[in-house]
Amino acid sequence: MEEDKINAQVIAVFPNKVKIVVDNLEDFKVAEESLRVGSYLKIEDNENALLIAVIENFQIVVGQEGKRDYIIEAFPLGILRDGKFERGGDALAIPPKEVKPATIEEIKKIYQDSVSLNESFCFAKLSSNKNVAVPINGNKFFNKHIAIVGSTGSGKSHTLTTIIQKAISEKSGSFSLNNSHVILFDIHSEYKSAFPEANFINTSNLVLPYWLLNSEELEEFFLDTEANDHNQRYIFKECVVEDRKSRFTGSAAEKNNIHYDSPLYFDINSVLQSAISKNTETIDTGEVYASGAKKGEAKTVQGSLYGKLTNFVNRLENKVNDSRLDFLLGERVKTITFEDTLKTLLGYNQDKPSNITVIDLSGVPFEVLSITVSLISRLIFEYGYFYKRLRASRNPDEQVNNDIPILLVYEEAHKYVPNSELMKYRSSKKSIERIAKEGRKYGVTLLLASQRPSEISETIFSQCNNFIAMRLTNPVDQGYVKKLLPDTLGSLVDQMTSFKQGEALIVGESIILPSIIQIDRCEKQPSSNDIPYWELWKEEWKQLDFDQLKIEWQK
Structure with a gap:
């Protein structure tokens, strides 16, 4: 394209818009490129900065003498100055001196030069x-x-x-992986x-061992966190720490450092048994009944937590016995x-x-x-x-x-x-x-x-x-x-x-x-393609194996 055919002027520059007037659209176009919404323009200023903009829309303005001008509105993507890119169009020196359509080769070069090989x-x-x-x-x-x-x-x-x-x-070499x-x-x-x-x-x-859960995760998994029951939290924490320490084979100093968040094995069944024991605990008073049906039997009183951990025990039992949770609580987590x-x-x-x-x-x-x-x-x-x-x-x-x-x-x-x-x-x-x-x-x-x-x-x-x-x-x-x-x-x-x-x-x-x-x-491809409902519905009635479906469902 020859210089004298560049017949476009920038008439306004905004941070998010550039307005250009073109008196002859055919002369403005690059011969081998089509000019349309989405095409790229390059706008140079007197400081050798290059604004790259994308055409958003254009209008035809008819003057008093019937002369047609084309108003192009373009969105400024950014400015290339000394090989460096700056977002936005408000850094362009005013007035811009030249507007041209950017060729495909120029656009390719901008992308290719932007990153090393x-x-x-x-x-x-x-x-x-x-x-x-x-x-x-x-x-x-x-x-x-x-x-x-x-x-x-x-x-x-x-x-x-x-x-x-x-x-x-x-790959950056000839290796396989x-x-x-x-x-x-x-x-x-x-x-x-x-x-x-x-x-x-x-x-x-x-296999995700439950004993790798931290304290918050353990409580969210095993406790009714919305009940705000301090008894269950205290007992659960105490039982977990005690069981971890009882199974630890290291030094005494290391054992003393074991805490609620330590990623060490503990047996959830032992914790369950401890909770059941505290929930049903009775304490011997040291006295015996002197008369009545219980004559000679030891007198007992209910423990401080007697009956107060029933919901906690039930929840824990349900978790331990739920086969769907084997990947967290099954036998494999005890050995991994x-x-x-x-x-x-x-x-x-x-x-x-x-x-x-x-x-x-x-x-x-x-x-x-x-x-x-x-x-x-x-x-x-x-x-x-x-x-x-x-x-x-x-x-x-x-x-x-x-x-x-x-x-x-x-x-x-x-x-x-x-x-x-x-x-x-x-x-x-x-x-x-x-x-x-x-x-x-x-x-x-x-x-x-x-x-x-x-x-x-x-x-x-x-x-x-x-x-x-x-x-x-x-x-x-x-x-x-x-x-x-x-x-x-x-x-x-x-x-x-x-x-x-x-x-x-x-x-x-x-x-x-x-x-x-x-x-x-x-x-x-991933198996996320749309199901062709209408084509499938027009096919012959298909039988469904409910027995196999049940087996798969209950695995």
Whole structure:
């Protein structure tokens, strides 16, 4: 395109809008590119800064003499100055001197030059032009918390799958297994098909020892925390600590340091028997009955807790006898070690190490879902903390806190960390909020995926530095996400309601420009595809094996 054909002028610059007047749209266009809503413009100033803007709309203005001018309104994504990107358009020196459509090659170069090759991580293309790959900074993406939000059917599960599949497959050498470590909480049993080689854990092989629960988790699990019964709390704590000490084989000094939160084995059945004993305790007064039917028998009085622990005992008995809770209370938890528990969660199986651990929570009873997620999350956080301490003790000059960093992925995150103060969510909220606030420095980060972002704890969501916002149709969720995203995004955020499947707005420290992208298709898909109701209903009547269904139901 020749210089004399550039017939556009900037007539107004705002922080969130640039107005341009063009007298001949055909001359303004780049020959090989089409000009439309979503096309990119580049605007230069006298200080060699380059403003990149996206066309939002245009109008035709007819003058008194019938001359037509075109008014283009563009949203400023940011300014490139000396190779560095600044968000917003208000730093542009006035007056801007030149406006041109940006060619595809120029847009490609902006993205490619924004990140070095060894830090580049790519899982999407530019939505307006699928020939433009959109690389992001992999370090800044994974070492900060990530949020993926979108309504049902927007493509969240496929996006999550694509990101993880690409992360665990990329290598900096010729080895077979890279050093990525991902733990995925799968609440709907969707991801086994997407990660067939994963370390797959469900209630049939999950072993989470109850004795690894901390004091708050123990009380939430075993006690009626809403009853505010101090007797049951005191007795439970006393019995747990005493049983731990009785089984400890170390020195006397170490035994004295055992406390309620010590991650040491105790027998829940012994605690139950102690509670039953105190609930039925009678005390010999030292006297005997002198007459009557009880003549000669010892006189007794009821213990101070007689009959006061009945609800506690019943609750404890129900837990111990509930076969659904075998993964927490069964025989296997008595023999598994702390190290084996951690190895299983981190994918360090002797026969087959794995980059990704998929924890299928679909079989976990809802009343212990929070406890289960809390325990696993807390163990991984504490792994990061103590591993950092270990590395520092070996080398005080160590700069990398954790050379085996972990990504925790919470699918349907609003189920574990809702914006609610109910006691049943307290444990998981506390564990995950702690990771959100402190996990990064210990090499433990979060990826939260949710169709209801407005229902997620704001403490956790506000800590996310990278957002992938897909189609959102609920006005409450739209408003909540807009509040969390930078104000400078303008109408880009408004487009979320009309995104196609797999289309998303990506914003954050990891990407040079806020961009509307199309996520690449995943290699193997999760089993979250829509059921073709109408096609299935038109088929011949299918028989249902109720006997096998019952067996599966009652496993």
